[in-house]
Amino acid sequence: MKEKLKSSAGFPVKGMFNEYGGIYVPDALKPVLDEVAKEYEKCLNDSSFRKEYLTLLKNYVGRPSALTECKNLTKSAGGARIFLKREDLNHTGAHKINNCIGQALLAKRMGKKKIIAETGAGMHGVATATVAALMGMKCDIYMGAVDIERQAPNVLRMRALGATVVPVSDGQGTLKEAVDAALNAFCNDLSLYYLLGSAVGPHPYPTMVQDFQRIIGEEAREQMLERTGSLPDAVIACVGGGSNAIGAFGAFLEDEDVRLIGVEPSGRGFSYGEHSATLTMGKPGVLHGFKSYVLTDEKGDAALVYSIAAGLDYPSVGPVHAALKDSGRAEYICASDKEALEAFKLLCRTEGIIPALESAHALAGAIRIAPDFGPDKTLLVNLSGRGDKDMETIAKLGLFDLPLVSN
Numbered sequence: 001m002k003e004k005l006k007s008s009a010g011f012p013v014k015g016m017f018n019e020y021g022g023i024y025v026p027d028a029l030k031p032v033l034d035e036v037a038k039e040y041e042k043c044l045n046d047s048s049f050r051k052e053y054l055t056l057l058k059n060y061v062g063r064p065s066a067l068t069e070c071k072n073l074t075k076s077a078g079g080a081r082i083f084l085k086r087e088d089l090n091h092t093g094a095h096k097i098n099n100c101i102g103q104a105l106l107a108k109r110m111g112k113k114k115i116i117a118e119t120g121a122g123m124h125g126v127a128t129a130t131v132a133a134l135m136g137m138k139c140d141i142y143m144g145a146v147d148i149e150r151q152a153p154n155v156l157r158m159r160a161l162g163a164t165v166v167p168v169s170d171g172q173g174t175l176k177e178a179v180d181a182a183l184n185a186f187c188n189d190l191s192l193y194y195l196l197g198s199a200v201g202p203h204p205y206p207t208m209v210q211d212f213q214r215i216i217g218e219e220a221r222e223q224m225l226e227r228t229g230s231l232p233d234a235v236i237a238c239v240g241g242g243s244n245a246i247g248a249f250g251a252f253l254e255d256e257d258v259r260l261i262g263v264e265p266s267g268r269g270f271s272y273g274e275h276s277a278t279l280t281m282g283k284p285g286v287l288h289g290f291k292s293y294v295l296t297d298e299k300g301d302a303a304l305v306y307s308i309a310a311g312l313d314y315p316s317v318g319p320v321h322a323a324l325k326d327s328g329r330a331e332y333i334c335a336s337d338k339e340a341l342e343a344f345k346l347l348c349r350t351e352g353i354i355p356a357l358e359s360a361h362a363l364a365g366a367i368r369i370a371p372d373f374g375p376d377k378t379l380l381v382n383l384s385g386r387g388d389k390d391m392e393t394i395a396k397l398g399l400f401d402l403p404l405v406s407n
Contacts, residue, residue, distance in 0.1 A: 015203020018326065020319035023202040025289045032190045037204040039110050044211075049105065056101050057215065060134070061091045063098075065216075067223040072350035073367075080233065080373035082366055084383040085220045085248065088355065094385030095216060095244045096127040096197055102212035104131035107193035114138040117195045118182040120147055120175035120240070121311030121358060122154025123385050124197030129163035139163040142182040145173035147310045154389050172304060175240075175314045179288050198241025199318030202289030206318050213247025220380055221251045232380035233373060234259040238361040239332065240276065240311050242318035244384035249330060259331065262321060263365035265307035266334035272297070273304035278317045279325050279332040287315065292322040308337040308393070309357035311385075335364035341399055343367055344387065356385035357393070 015021045015037075023033060043049040057063040066086040074082045087095040107115055115137050119125030125141040132139035141158055145167045148155050158165050168181045179200075186194040199209040217235070224232050235252055237245035239262035252258045267275040275281065278293050285294035287302055295303040295315040307313040324330035335343075343363035347353050355363060359382070366381045373379065387394075394400065 015207065017206070017319045017323040020284075020290070020292050020322040021203060021206055022291050023289060024286045024291065025202050026187060029187055029190070033202055033204070035110070036106070040106055040204055040208055043106060043109065049109070053102055053105055057098065061097050061101065062089065063215065064219040064223070065089050067220060067227060068353070069227070070347070070351050073347060074370070076346060076350055077367045077370040079370035079375065080377040080379045081375070082370060082379050082381060083224065083232070084353070084381050085216060087216060087244065087382060087384050088353070088359070088386035092123065092127045092130050093388065094123040094127065094356065095213060095247060095382070096124040097130065098215055098247070099197065099209050099212040099243065100124070100127040100131045100195060103195045103208060104135050104137070107137070107195065108135055110193065112137070112191070112193035114140070114191075115193045115195045116140045116142065116182055116185055117197060118142050118175065118178040119197065120144070120178065120313065121309065121356070121385075122147070122151040122158070122389055123311065123356070125163070125165070126154050126157045126161070128195050128197070129158045129161035132163060133161045140166055140185070142166045142168055142178045142185065144175060144178045145169045147174055147178070150393055151310055151389050152392065174310065176302060176305070183288065198243045198314075199246050199320055200241045200288060200290060200292070200316060206290065206320060209243050210246045210250060210320055213243050214250040216244070216247035216382060217249060217251030220248065224378070224380060228378055230378070231255055231258050233377040234261055234369070235380045235382070236261045236263065236362050236366045237382040238263050238309075238312060238358050238384060239279070239317060239321060240265070240309075240314050240358065242321045244382055246318060246320050248380070248382040249324070253329065260324070260329060261365060261369070262330060262332040263361045264332055264334045265309060265312045265340070265361055266336045267306045267308065268337060274306055276305040276307045276313045276315065277334050278315060279321060280334055282316070284322070290319055292316050292319045293325070308340060309361065311356070311358040312361065333365055335361040335368075339364040339368070341397070344394070345399055353383070354387040355383055356387045357390045359384045
């Protein structure tokens with residue numbers, strides 16, 4: 001019998017997921033986080049908050065998102081039937097809006113006038129800028145200088161929505177540095193609300209993000225039962241910080257016959273600085289105010305990381321995934337840049353769906369394992385976002401000119 005996660009849903013004791021999570025921040029920040037936690041706990045027990053949240057998800061975001069069976073992709077991969085949970089069809093084009101709606105409502109109840117956020121691929125930044133415009137709040141988005149260049153379309157979207165995009169040139173100029181800068185800004189002005197985008201950070205952020213993203217798995221569970229008469233044999237999602245993955249996994253945690261498979265980026269290989277496979281290659285440590293698995297260098301500092309997908313190059317992972325890995329309830333595999341690009345093109349050319357490069361890692365995992373399942377089995381892949389933002393990257397690689405790779 002696999003060890004159950006002690007706080008798989010609801011409010012974890014002292015923000016801990018087994019031994020992971022917690023609050024590792026300067027003393028000045030603790031009262032602010034305590035206030036956020038207390039207000040969020042009130043919201044959990046407030047039916048009007050839940051009603052407002054779900055109404056916005058339905059009438060503004062466009063939920064429930066569709067469930068699409070990929071018959072052509074299934075034929076190409078061989079084996080299990082592949083279904084996609086279409087978070088790419090949400091308003092703003094990704095799963096990030098689910099969490100942003102919830103946290104913005106919380107910030108509004110707390111009387112906050114300005115929100116800040118970090119972003120990597122830009123989808124969380126766009127979603128944050130969107131809810132800020134909707135709710136009449138000022139908004140600053142911290143984004144690594146490298147990511148600003150490779151995700152230029154999303155930078156323009158954020159600015160169009162009225163947000164100020166703050167470039168961060170420190171270090172690698174990617175997601176870790178954006179989080180560093182946003183946390184620093186938060187510490188320097190505690191009147192702000194920090195709308196953290198992934199299932200990381202100090203308590204209560206991992207819990208809030210997990211709860212607000214749980215709608216993904218809840219909908220998918222009902223949809224799979226309606227369409228196939230049974231639960232999927234496996235749920236597959238890409239993992240950077242882990243928000244879309246825990247959103248997809250959450251409703252299936254108690255179903256031990258359903259495999260939960262996270263796909264990390266192995267990038268260009270497992271040499272130092274060439275990947276972001278935290279759960280595969282990392283070890284327990286503390287980063288950005290929480291304990292989880294962390295990739296480190298020889299000095300014990302956060303390692304240089306890389307992924308072709310800007311939303312996945314983070315040197316840690318949400319504490320809930322660390323606990324799920326240790327308990328054995330979830331398994332974590334890797335997909336390389338090459339595999340993700342091949343999956344990207346295969347979905348484009350067989351189903352007419354353009355996935356985000358982040359989501360393409362999950363697809364690569366599904367394509368790899370599908371032959372291990374019989375044709376009577378089903379795989380549910382969380383398509384966390386659409387690939388419009390990645391067109392320039394794809395074009396520079398010449399992928400449109402390469403022959404289609406298929407089995």
